[in-house]
Amino acid sequence: MRAIFANQDNFKTWKGYLKCEPPNNAIYKFEGTCKVAQCEEEIPLGADNVLLRGSRLRNTEWIIGVVVYQGHDSKIMMNSAKAKYKFSKLEKSMNKTIIVTFVLQFLLALIGALTGSI
Numbered sequence: 001m002r003a004i005f006a007n008q009d010n011f012k013t014w015k016g017y018l019k020c021e022p023p024n025n026a027i028y029k030f031e032g033t034c035k036v037a038q039c040e041e042e043i044p045l046g047a048d049n050v051l052l053r054g055s056r057l058r059n060t061e062w063i064i065g066v067v068v069y070q071g072h073d074s075k076i077m078m079n080s081a082k083a084k085y086k087f088s089k090l091e092k093s094m095n096k097t098i099i100v101t102f103v104l105q106f107l108l109a110l111i112g113a114l115t116g117s118i
Contacts, residue, residue, distance in 0.1 A: 016034065018033075018034050018035075018068070027052065027076070052075060
């Protein structure tokens with residue numbers, strides 16, 4: 001493949017297609033093939049050929065890349081989940097205590113209102 005893209009003029013006339021798996025959240029797995037019109041063979045693509053969103057490539061003069069998944073279909077976005085809020089034991093017991101106190105105050109206010117009206 002390196003011989004096909006030896007200079008930028010060859011890339012401007014590039015024709016081919018990329019066939020890959022549908023979007024999923026498996027970050028370390030990718031299966032696909034690249035078919036180039038100038039070459040008869042299909043080039044297999046794997047997880048080593050994919051840069052995830054936010055990755056940086058260094059010490060390289062130039063690269064040729066294709067966006068496979070974008071937006072919410074990208075592997076990073078599909079793999080991210082909302083953070084679960086963690087409650088400590090103290091917070092859980094305080095929540096129960098506050099609910100019990102509120103219910104007791106409501107009952108006392110209701111009993112006081114009923115006895116006051118009678």
